[in-house]
Amino acid sequence: MAINTAKLSSILQGFVSATNDVQGAALVTPDGLPLAATLPGSMDDERVSAMSAAMLSLGERIGQELSRGGIDRIYVEGNQGYGILTSCGEDAVFLVLASEAAKQGILMLEIKRAVNELKTVLV
Amino acid sequence: MEIMRLVVTGPVGAGKSTFIRTVSEIEVVDTDRSATDETAELKKKTTVAFDFGRLQFGPETALHLYGTPGQSRFDFMWDILIRQAHAYVLLVAAHRPHEFRYARRIASFMNQRRNIPMIMGVTHVDSPEAWDPENIAIALGYLDPQTRPPIINVNANEEASVAQAIIALVQHSMQSCPT
Amino acid sequence: MNGERNFYIWFRQGQLVAAADRLDGQGLLAMIHRRGWLSTRAATRITEVCAVDQPAGLCLKSQGILDAEQLKLLFRSQVLQQICNLFTIQEGQFQFNSKAELPNSEMTGLSAPAKEVTLAGLRALQDWSILRSKLPEPTSGLVSTVNHGGQLRLSQLEAQVWEFTKGTVSLEAIAQQLQISTEKIQQVAFRLIVVGLAEEVPLIVEPPMSSFDMEPEFLLDQPVYVNAIGQSDNQDQVSQSFLQNLVSFLKGKA
Numbered sequence: 390m391a392i393n394t395a396k397l398s399s400i401l402q403g404f405v406s407a408t409n410d411v412q413g414a415a416l417v418t419p420d421g422l423p424l425a426a427t428l429p430g431s432m433d434d435e436r437v438s439a440m441s442a443a444m445l446s447l448g449e450r451i452g453q454e455l456s457r458g459g460i461d462r463i464y465v466e467g468n469q470g471y472g473i474l475t476s477c478g479e480d481a482v483f484l485v486l487a488s489e490a491a492k493q494g495i496l497m498l499e500i501k502r503a504v505n506e507l508k509t510v511l512v
Numbered sequence: 513m514e515i516m517r518l519v520v521t522g523p524v525g526a527g528k529s530t531f532i533r534t535v536s537e538i539e540v541v542d543t544d545r546s547a548t549d550e551t552a553e554l555k556k557k558t559t560v561a562f563d564f565g566r567l568q569f570g571p572e573t574a575l576h577l578y579g580t581p582g583q584s585r586f587d588f589m590w591d592i593l594i595r596q597a598h599a600y601v602l603l604v605a606a607h608r609p610h611e612f613r614y615a616r617r618i619a620s621f622m623n624q625r626r627n628i629p630m631i632m633g634v635t636h637v638d639s640p641e642a643w644d645p646e647n648i649a650i651a652l653g654y655l656d657p658q659t660r661p662p663i664i665n666v667n668a669n670e671e672a673s674v675a676q677a678i679i680a681l682v683q684h685s686m687q688s689c690p691t
Numbered sequence: 692m693n694g695e696r697n698f699y700i701w702f703r704q705g706q707l708v709a710a711a712d713r714l715d716g717q718g719l720l721a722m723i724h725r726r727g728w729l730s731t732r733a734a735t736r737i738t739e740v741c742a743v744d745q746p747a748g749l750c751l752k753s754q755g756i757l758d759a760e761q762l763k764l765l766f767r768s769q770v771l772q773q774i775c776n777l778f779t780i781q782e783g784q785f786q787f788n789s790k791a792e793l794p795n796s797e798m799t800g801l802s803a804p805a806k807e808v809t810l811a812g813l814r815a816l817q818d819w820s821i822l823r824s825k826l827p828e829p830t831s832g833l834v835s836t837v838n839h840g841g842q843l844r845l846s847q848l849e850a851q852v853w854e855f856t857k858g859t860v861s862l863e864a865i866a867q868q869l870q871i872s873t874e875k876i877q878q879v880a881f882r883l884i885v886v887g888l889a890e891e892v893p894l895i896v897e898p899p900m901s902s903f904d905m906e907p908e909f910l911l912d913q914p915v916y917v918n919a920i921g922q923s924d925n926q927d928q929v930s931q932s933f934l935q936n937l938v939s940f941l942k943g944k945a
Contacts, residue, residue: 419545421560421585439585443561446543450561454541516929516937535944569940573933587893598929613825617891624834624858624892653836653890675945679938686934 396510397425404503410491411499412470415484416477416507417441424481441484445474471496477504478511517576518681519593520563521618522603523611524582525554527635527668529563531603532577535674536565551583560586562593575678584614587621594622599629599685601677603666604648607639612651619652629685633666633677698773701794706802708746709794710773716796719747722765729756738796748799766801767811774812781821806843806886813882814846819874826877827862827891833880834858835889843886852879856889 401414405427415426415434421442423434448463465472470488473496477483483504487496520528533540543561551558563579578593580586594600600622604615622630632652634645643651645663654660664680667673701709711718717731720738724731734751741750748765751757757765777783819826827833835856845853848871855865862880866873883889 418548419560420547420549420551420558421545421583422549435585436588439560439583440588442545443543443581443586443589446545446560450541450543514929514933516933567940569937573936575937584893617831617893620834620890620892653887655887672945675941679941679945682934682938682941685929686931686938 392424393510394425397507398427400503400506400510401425401427404485404499408496408499410488411485411496412488413486414503415441417482417484418480419445419482428486437484441474441482445476445482448474473500475500475504478508481507481511483507514573515576516574516598516682517578517596518678519578519580519597519600519622520603521580521590521594521600521622522582522633523605523608523614523618524551524558525608526582526603526605526611526615527666528579528582528603529559530668531601531633531666531674531677532563532565532579534668534671535567535678536577537568538566540565549583558582562589584617590618590621591625594626594628597626597628599681601631601633601681602661603633603635603668604652605636606634606642606645606648607636609643609648609651612648616652629681629687631662631664631677631681631684633664635666635668637665637667698777699794700773701791701797702805703793703802705805707770707805707808708802709797709799710770711794711797712773712776716794719765719769719797719799722769723751723757728761741795743795744793745795746798746800747796748801752800762799762801766799766803769797769799770803770808771811771815774808775815778812778816779818779821810843810882810886813878813885819878822881825881826874827880827884828893829863829866829873829877830861830894831891832858832861832894833883833889834892837888843888848875849879849883852876853883853888856883858892858894861894 397416401416405411405414413426413428413432415428415437416424417426417438418424419442421439423438426434426437428434428437444463444465445460449460452458452460461476463474468489470486471491471493473485473487475483475485483500485496485500520531522528529540529542529544533542541564543559543563544557545560546552546556547554547558559579559581561581563577565577565579567575567577569575578597580590580593602615602619602622605611619630632649632654634648636642637645645665649657649660649663662680662684664677665673666677696712697714699711699714700707709719720731720734723729723734729737729751734747734756737754737756738747738750741747748757748762752759752762816822833852833856835853848869851869852865860868862876863873866876869876880889880891884891
């Protein structure tokens with residue numbers, strides 16, 4: 390049951406180009422390997438994937454130990470933009486990089502939609 | 513509270529997580545995920561951020577142990593962890609010679625960032641394919657016995673053995689301390 | 692086993708004295724024969740009268756059959772060929788026999804330090820496919836492990852790369868500066884590493900932080916990637932009494 394990576398890539402590309410203020414996106418395995426990525430040129434897929442996995446695992450651990458329950462989303466807000474990690478089923482994590490101009494509500498909605506679409510390819 | 517922070521590093525499958533789990537008195541904070549890379553041939557789970565264990569040995573004194581991920585794609589975690597460390601142990605599996613050079617690469621990464629005491633812990637010494645610690649040291653580039661770090665055999669599953677290794681590291685730190 | 696081959700290298704007091712891919716003692720004489728300097732038969736007859744512990748090469752020289760230059764040539768190709776072959780093997784095992792007898796019939800009488808031979812073998816290597824995964828990363832830098840590279844004779848390119856062993860410049864950047872392919876620079880770096888002159892240090896990609904307005908404390912906390920080994924540590928030290936207590940505590944568990 391090979392994963393259709395071409396399909397994943399095209400969903401990511403579609404998401405990045407169609408969503409305002411989104412600068413990049415990546416789908417990674419929970420142990421930090423890229424499944425598909427559309428990232429700004431200066432960023433290394435493998436590194437971004439590893440960082441996403443580390444961040445998510447720490448977030449989940451915090452959720453557990455500090456009684457926050459299961460983690461849906463990890464949110465990094467910097468003065469130049471956002472990094473949002475969303476779990477995408479058991480086997481993948483979805484990272485979205487957006488500029489500071491992004492409208493959060495719309496962004497969340499678009500991410501939710503993309504996650505649903507990605508999940509259909511992953512199963 | 514006086515705290516000493518030790519980092520446990522080394523290639524994938526050297527026994528870092530086990531080492532910490534064996535000696536920690538608290539349930540280890542781990543960040544294991546199912547391995548999907550070549551690591552999966554060695555073991556099911558792999559550390560993606562860090563392992564954390566603790567030994568409290570006085571009302572105001574504790575030893576904190578941090579285990580790093582093994583794969584170099586997590587080298588930003590190596591960087592974060594080593595910067596806080598007082599000393600570190602490099603675990604090397606004696607029966608996987610093809611990883612020796614990689615182990616050395618981890619050590620030089622650490623040494624370039626921090627000048628702190630380190631020892632080399634050799635695991636899996638009972639394997640029929642195990643290399644002699646002396647030869648592992650040479651393979652890792654520690655040619656001069658005078659200047660190389662202390663080398664100790666470790667069974668990461670045995671508390672006594674892990675305690676011995678930490679003693680070796682702490683004693684090495686005592687020698688390195690400015691008195 | 693399929694395609695299993697054996698290679699033999701002989702050392703005397705840490706110096707390499709002979710190499711062969713056979714144990715019948717005929718390797719050197721076959722080489723002499725191939726070059727048309729002497730038939731194997733004639734050479735065997737002559738070496739039969741040599742002193743038992745005399746290297747065949749020396750014996751032939753003392754008989755006036757080969758000169759010093761020819762011996763050098765033989766040694767070079769004998770050793771280089773075998774060593775170079777070793778670097779193209781995908782899987783192998785080695786055994787070290789400290790009691791092996793010296794193969795006088797394979798010896799020219801010349802010897803070379805292992806490091807020099809390794810260096811020469813890697814210089815001559817054309818096919819790097821087997822070693823590709825062992826090469827240092829293009830994004831890594833090099834630091835020297837000795838004070839000066841003087842013990843070994845370096846090629847011009849090796850010496851140029853050696854100038855960058857301060858752990859601050861990535862191999863890619865060295866390649867760019869010297870206008871040589873990154874792969875070539877990786878190979879040169881590998882040679883310097885293998886013979887113990889330098890070692891690879893991963894340089895972390897520094898996050899771009901241009902437009903962040905940072906507090907001075909934050910700046911202090913920023914990792915200093917370019918510092919060489921032995922940067923001073925302003926870390927809080929643990930006290931000697933702490934360490935002593937820890938040791939006695941652990942001794943209870945050990």
